[in-house]
Amino acid sequence: PTAAAATVAAPVEEAAAQPQVQLGSDRIAAGGTVSFAVTGYPADARLTVKLDKGKVLGTFTVNSVGTAAGRLTLPADTAEGAHQFNFLAPNTAVHPGFTVSADPAPETAKVLTAAPSTAAGGRLPFAVTGYPAGAGLTVKLKAADGSSVQPAPAFTVGEDGTFAGSVTVPVTTAAADYRLYFLAPGTNPFAPLTVTAPSDGSEDGGEDGSGGSDGSGDEAETAAPTAVLAAAEAPAGGKLGFTVANFPAGGTLTVKMGTGTGDDAKADAAVLQQFEGAIGEDGTHSGELTLPADATAGEHTLFFLAPGGHSARAALTVTAAAPGNGGSTDGETPGGGTPSGEPAVAVTASEVAAGGKLGFTVANFPAGGTLTVKLDDGEILDTFTVGEDGAVSDEVTVPADTAAGAHWLRFLAKPGYTYKADFTVTADSAAGGPDTAGTGSATGGTGTAASTGSTGTPVTGGSLTTTATTGGALASTGASDVTLPLAGAGALVVLGGAAVAVARRRT
Known part of the structure; x- marks a missing residue:
């Protein structure tokens, strides 16, 4: 099958891709590096990568099409044997396994596409690893007979040998099975791709719904919005x-x-x-x-x-509106008490040393859902699975480089659950040492300023030529953007002998 290049491409509705992670190698030396690629992650989200749910190895920014790529360095003291990475973003977690070995496997060029099929006119996010640093990357769609059926967009691989972006299949491409080649000097991996018939692109454009092409055929070739x-x-x-x-x-x-x-x-x-x-x-x-x-x-x-x-x-x-929302954005629960079934969060200490562990409990969250815990609305500390009773009791490690002073934990879950609990990081280990939670009375749930988006280390590589993946300010991501009303004053409860405050206000 062959197809001419499209003029004004019709918009195509795209299905949400499942999150995927690909490692450049699954056998890595202690102190060595490995490249990675992700697709299907929340657009413009902060991506945190941890080793075995412990040490943070790096933070990155997912681009606007849900892809990212980069390189990680293992600590030199990582024990040999089986381990896993944790790739964390709001309401998203993938845990690929790997082996630390004195005999690491060399990386080879790999490509990861967001889906095995797309409609003609659709966009396909992708990421590559193990490519020659700084090389030109050409993407070609080829039919079964080997003929190219679209112009070949060109990109530039980053200095770490990775790139993340997307390509758009021309709307006139015939429905058939193809190969999508990702070409660089001495490197030619491909991904199978099934192109389906284009969806109806007859939407009314323009602010009043009356716009559209005049059919004159004079429009310049352009990528689809x-x-x-x-x-x-x-x-x-x-x-x-x-x-x-x-x-x-x-x-x-x-x-x-x-x-x-x-x-x-x-x-x-x-x-x-x-x-x-x-x-x-x-x-x-x-x-x-x-x-x-x-x-x-x-x-x-x-x-x-x-x-x-x-x-x-x-x-x-x-x-449905999240509990406590009720279409309102301003008020506390009438009477100021703890309503039955109202979500609540609590920390087990008011103070903790940097590098120490801080226990927490959440209640009345969505059973079976993913609970994401952030520090100061920024770094993801860990993710957990909510129990069938809607509760989680566990602990997180406060990063060792956290500055002394006031901080908070943000607890996030779909749909629209966002609650916080305040605590203080001490300048030394007086709060109980680096491995203890300490004691004290928490003051969480005071309802301070609303959270803002966070930024990480940008993905390296050249800019896209067919579909823009970066723009102005980062789009808001995940459940952390959902505003819930204040839920009343925190009520003291006892957890493991420590007095804590149930933080039921959100910010």
């Missing part, structure tokens, strides 16, 4: 980050939301928010939406529109 959400689901009344790319520079972006998918959603789409002149010179914009408090739970579609017929869509699942 894209929209990436920070999360695949969000609660009614919650906040949702997003990033758009390949839109007209300097234009106004209008966002509509409709119930359901496809044309059914388009028929009842109502304007959700407008961003006047917000699209950057690079054709991108990252922002945050507030979903209607009365939005019905279920499947919805967000339409991102700009003048001249530019449009993209993204699927979104709206969930």
Whole structure:
């Protein structure tokens, strides 16, 4: 099958990719390095990589298409034998295993794609590892007969031998099985790719829904507009980050939301928010939406529109408002008591030394869900699985380089659970030593300033030429962006003999 290059590409609805991690080698020497690639992670999220749920090996920033790549260094004193890495982002955790050995396996060039198939006109995120540092990377889509069926976009591999980005399959590509080659000098891995028929790209563009191509055929060849959400689901009344790319520079972006998918959603789409002149010179914009408090739970579609017929869509699942939200964003629970079933968090000490362990308990969280614990709304300390009773009792290690003073733990879970508990890091081990929690009365749940997004070490490599993966400010990510109301004064409870405060306020 062959296909000509597309002119104005139709927007294609993309399914959410499952998180994946690929290591450059699964046999590594103590003190050695290994490259990695991830796909399917939350767009623009902070990625923290830990060794065996302990030492943080590095932090990175996932790009706007959910991919990242980089290199990790193992501590020289890592014991030989089986270990695992923990790749952590909000509500996302993958734990690939590997072996530490005095006889490490050399890395070879590898490629990781977000999905084995995509519709014609669709975008395919990818990441590569083990490539020649600084080399040019050419991506070619080839048919069964070996003929190329699209122009070959070129990128630049980073100095660590990795690159993360995306390519767009021309909308006129025939439905068939292909090979997607990732070529560099002396290197030619490929990934099988099934291209399916394009979805209906007849959305109404423009702010008023009346835009679109005039069919004259004079439009310049351009990449299709894209929209990436920070999360695949969000609660009614919650906040949702997003990033758009390949839109007209300097234009106004209008966002509509409709119930359901496809044309059914388009028929009842109502304007959700407008961003006047917000699209950057690079054709991108990252922002945050507030979903209607009365939005019905279920499947919805967000339409991102700009003048001249530019449009993209993204699927979104709206969930019921998180407990305590109730469509409100300002109040405490009437009466100030602890309502039955209200989520609560507690820490087991008010003070802890840097490098020490701090116990915690959460209650009335979603059973079976993933609980993410952050320090100061930044570094992910660990992830846990919520029990069938909605509770978790465990501990986290406060990083040894944490500055003395006031800090907090942030407890996150889907959909929209975000609570904090305050504590103090002491300048020495007076709080009980590096391996003890100490004692004291906590003062958590005071409801201080709202959290902000965090940034990590950017992924290295050249910029994309077909689909922009970076833009302005980072899109808000995950459940940490959802605003919940204050839930009343903290009530003292006793956990393991230590007096603690149940922090039921959110910020």
